[in-house]
Amino acid sequence: MSEPASIATGIAGRYASAVFDLAREENQMDALERDVDTLQQALAESGDLRDLIHSPIYSREQQQAAIGAVADKAGLSATMGNVLRLMASKRRLFVLPQMLTALRARIADEKGEITADVTTARPLSSEQSERLGRTLAEKLGHEVKINSAVDESLIGGLVVKVGSRMIDTSIRTKLAQLQNTMKEAR
Template sequence: MGPARDRQTERVDVSEPASIATGIAQRYATAVFDIARDENGLDRLESDVDALSAALAESDDLRDLIANPVYGRDEQQAAITAIARKMDLSQTVTNVLALMAQKRRLFVLPQMLTALRERIATHKGEVTADVVSARALSDDQKSRLARTLSEKVGSDVKINATVDESLIGGLVVKVGSRMIDTSIASKLAQLQNTMKEAR
């Protein structure tokens, strides 16, 4: 009865409202950023953030590990520590991942990575552009897009690229509060609405 009750209690953490999860993520991000900055490790931190973001996008198992309440604290901590070592993440990031697992807070990892990316960009005087495309962008395409956006916003732009095959083609670009949607899916939706109105 004890273990079952423990697991039920742990499940509550995962279902906390998004605003609370964001607040938790922000606190972890602030601590990690401050430690990395004090140790002159921001370049390494940025590399870790990119690696973890890519791993989360590509691995169903990793997403399950951070979100599934079935895993116990020790099991989750051992698994995330092993993953961090295999990925050769910095000791700072490895330590915070282990702490998050022990505190049942790994589910906020995606929000923490977003918060860290924003802090790093601000520190470097960069603006991050979230770019969604139907197929993965090549390095050359990312560079050209970053240059074009930099000219428009007047700051260095870092591309945070993700893939959504449902877009069919084109891009959805978000820079701060500005969104530019040139996706074919969006154009088809607009066409469909126009046709409905014409009936």
């Protein structure tokens, strides 16, 4: 890991620990999980928000006012809103994505969950997602939370990543394997 990346991860980890501990003390774990979901979705959907947290052209005061407005509009908890404002005042908003990732991991650990990153060619229906979650929970012995993504280049099938394990049943991979086999047969 490069030095700037490790510094950002360290900063994000400290903020995540503080927010997590505050939420646990105040018995607000459900609110914290909703806040993380809301912020991750907002970052994924809003280029303006991504610009706000990364751009050096905004002053501390502008970042603080803007992130405060986002927190209020999104209905984030007071704790999360205050932490975001503090991060803006310290010019630390750039670590927000890493902080959310760290918070998601701490919340999952607290709940005894494992996260599975699932990539499919088409979005999974809620029934398919639930069935996959149950199957993975049976195999892994833990409750599984599924993070879904769509990659049409897979053609069909799915790719499941759980920790360091990966299961790739995509048609794209099977075609690539077939192509390699055919090259070797020549």
